[in-house]
Amino acid sequence: MTQDNDPWGNDPRNTDGSSIGSILDKLKKGLLGGADKHSGSGRGGPGDDNSGDNNPRKQSGQGPGVKFPSLSNKAIAPIVVLALLGWGSTGVYILPEGFHGVELTFGRYTETAVQPGFNYRMPYPIGDVTKVDIGSLKNLSVGSRNGNTEGQMLTSDENIVEVSLSVQYKVGDAEKYLFNVNEPEKVLKETLISSIREVVGGSKVDYVLTDGRAEWPAKVRDNLVNTLKGFKVGFHIARVELRDAKAPKEVQEAFDDAVKAREDAERYKLQAEAYQNEKLPLARGKAKAILEQAEGDKASFIAQATGEANRFDALLTSYQMAPNVTRDRMYIETLQNVYQKVNNVVVATGKNAPLLYLPVNGGMANTNTMPPVLPTGEENPKADDKKQVESSGTGQDNLPKIDIFRSRNNKELTR
Known part of the structure; x- marks a missing residue:
């Protein structure tokens, strides 16, 4: 009953040797038998005491100089389990922040781990992982320095200029970065130089050195991005900066x-x-x-x-x-306004009377006597009878007393 309930599967009825117990027995016998062969005297003749099944050393599994412990199935199983666990633990790896893990199985790409922390792949040497930094921004510079002529470019108007640029980039696709091209950084540098030559070669020297210094580096970046897309190198171009652009010495x-x-x-x-x-x-x-x-x-x-x-x-x-009264009042007011602004006043007393100039503001210095002018334009024959009128006052007080005024319709009005 004890043998029938053997936990290692040593069923006496199982004679085909396919049970786990039989496999462990064969493994133990192979190990111990090999040790007996290598540790014995080598004399296996019929008369030798060390040969035969009755040899106590052979029965105990010990050679003449080495003692091997007796291993049972129960002792070997935990060792095998621990060995398997240790081997399986080689597939555990830690992925840092900002890294992607490209996993390989038998050398073939399997998947890309993107989760930081503990990850698992197939144990070594079946599986392997390559950690790629995708978070860091890297810098690549090209230009004329230390005798290097890679920055010398020819413009469209056949002038030579020396330019120096730097590109900032990072890995965007870890799988493409590892497997699509060899030496991706070298490919990036050569592509950058080619893009610079294309842009500078299509521009004039004044545009490259002065007018377009802030514009043509952006064109270089666009050209670089489009070219790298065709190569599928997995780079992400952040920006391209112009460090220097000058003419030869x-x-x-x-x-x-x-x-x-x-x-x-x-x-x-x-x-x-x-x-x-x-x-x-x-x-x-x-x-x-x-x-x-x-x-x-x-x-x-x-x-x-x-x-x-x-x-x-x-x-x-x-x-x-009252038309007559209004007309006369207007006439009188007009004369008053005129007399206030002049120095001489001419008063005609009759049809043929001489013209008298009366000083309004006083004094006789500006008083003159002129003969009246007849309606026909002839001079008055009595011009010699003119009189000088002297006035001693000023303003309206010195005006002569006028009793009769002739209206516009030749009617005499009495004031």
Whole structure:
């Protein structure tokens, strides 16, 4: 019953040797038998005491000089399990932050682990993993330095320029980075140089050195990205920066003068814009003040004209009510206004009377006597009878007393 319940499967009825117990027995016998053969005297004759099944050393599994412990199935099984566990633990690996793990099985790509921390692949040597840094930003520079001529480019107008650029990149696809091309960094450098030659070769020297310094590096980046997509190298291009662009040493002085002239022109332009920004607001302010003053004058003149029009309207009403009185009053007021502004007053007392100049503001210095002019344009024959009238007052007080005025319709009115 004990043998029937052997946990290692040593069933006496199983004679085909396929049970686990029989396999362990064969393994133990093979190990111990090999040890007996190598540790014995080698004399296996019939008369030898060390040969035969009755040899106690052979029965105990010990040679003449080496003692092997007796191993049972229960002792071997844990050892095998531990060995399998140890071998399986070789498939455990730790993936750092910012890394991708490219897993291989029998040398063939299996998958890419992207989760940081503990990951598992097939145990060594069946499986392997390559950790690729995809988080770090790397830098690659090309240009003319230390006697290197890789930065010398020929422009479209057949001028040689020396340029130096740097590209910042990182690995975007770990699988493509490892398996698509050999030496991907070298491929990146050669592609960058080719892109620079293409852009600079299609531009003029002034554009490369001065006018387009901020533009053509972006064109280099676009060209580089498109070319790398065809190669499928797995790079992500962050940016391309221009470090230096200059003419060769032999003509550098002439190019410096040209650059200085352009800088002076730009400086003068900025000064002119500053002057414009200073004077233009002042001119606009003055123009606005003039417009406002004109608007004020406009309103004043309109109000004055409106008042005059209203006065004439009122005068029209008075004239319609008493035309003769209104007409005479207007005539008298007009004469008063005129006499206040002149120094001489001419009074005609008759048809052929001489013209008398009366000083309004006093004095006789400016008093003159002139003969009257007849309606036909002839001189008055009695011009010699003219008299000088002297006035001693000023203003309206010195005006002569006029009793009769002749109206416009030749009617005499009595005041």
